């Protein structure tokens with residue numbers, strides 16, 4: 017069999033594969049490329065077993081990136097491919113983009129093709145699989161990706177990702193390791209995998225859309241709450257911003273961060289049930305009014321339980337008035353018994369309450385409010401959340417946000433009266 021070496025003038029082969037790289041014989045492009053070797057029944061059985069194993073992995077995880085990477089890695093192993101990628105449709109733009117790409121294609125991640133452009137674009141447009149012995153000779157082949165990655169594509173197998181009749185992307189495998197080319201048997205296996213990948217990708221898309229909708233609903237609700245309160249303009253957004261500054265240091269998981277964002281946006285959703293005369297009272301609250309105000313975490317919980325939406329934000333919202341020493345409400349949870357989301361919001365919420373004007377008092381200067389957080393670290397506040405906030409303050413990020421508030425309040429002069437601090441943070445938090 018004649019082997020054609022990679023064209024050195026175009027690119028060096030990827031380092032990891034360079035030593036063993038062989039290139040498939042040049043053959044006319046198209047479907048039905050002739051297999052060079054026949055797999056034994058045992059080898060085929062082994063392939064199927066690996067596929068089944070991969071199927072189990074796909075159905076056992078909800079993290080889409082993990083699902084897709086697992087699918088690709090298994091496909092590369094089972095079908096003996098050098099690289100693979102999953103393209104997804106961006107329907108509004110009439111384009112396809114790399115959803116996931118294996119190591120060799122990292123530098124091509126931002127590349128987009130028109131539907132119909134390149135082999136993957138052709139597959140998406142025609143909803144048909146293709147087998148290509150030498151991509152460089154195929155008129156459908158786009159060189160954009162190879163140019164970006166310095167990878168030379170030779171043999172290709174590309175199948176559409178179909179959900180019912182709709183094509184949502186394409187799955188492609190590149191360069192058969194053996195130096196031969198993909199055959200009909202490989203195509204059948206790839207189509208089986210593509211079916212599972214398509215379902216996983218489609219579920220992820222639906223889930224993403226649901227999350228986006230929930231996000232919009234949450235922010236719209238937060239606006240409604242804020243409109244009722246005459247004195248806390250921008251409070252919700254600042255609590256979100258301060259919470260995210262803290263979370264940057266304490267949380268890694270994207271979903272966890274998103275939940276915190278929503279919890280911070282709706283931490284006071286229960287105030288919808290607090291009468292206007294209490295919510296907008298120009299003066300300290302009496303005990304009955306304070307009781308009504310203190311009911312807002314419970315009210316918020318009931319509302320969300322009844323509507324059955326945004327349930328994931330309940331822990332962060334319900335417990336944002338708990339204290340580290342267990343003297344907070346509604347449940348008096350102590351230490352880490354209160355969810356981290358709630359402990360973060362407590363710091364963000366209090367800091368904003370301290371530094372902004374209220375009907376009957378001015379906001380405190382930044383350094384005084386910071387001192388208060390330090391002072392009540394480990395009694396009222398979660399130490400880790402305070403430390404993260406102090407770190408953000410040292411980085412100058414808190415000051416930037418506070419300056420934005422000051423700019424929106426031309427008359428703002430921070431209250432320099434430190435005597436008021438003798439009242440304690442408990443007093444400062446009464447109006448929350």
Ligand SMILES: [Fe+2]
Pocket residue numbers: 283284312336337448
């Ligand atoms: Fe609150």
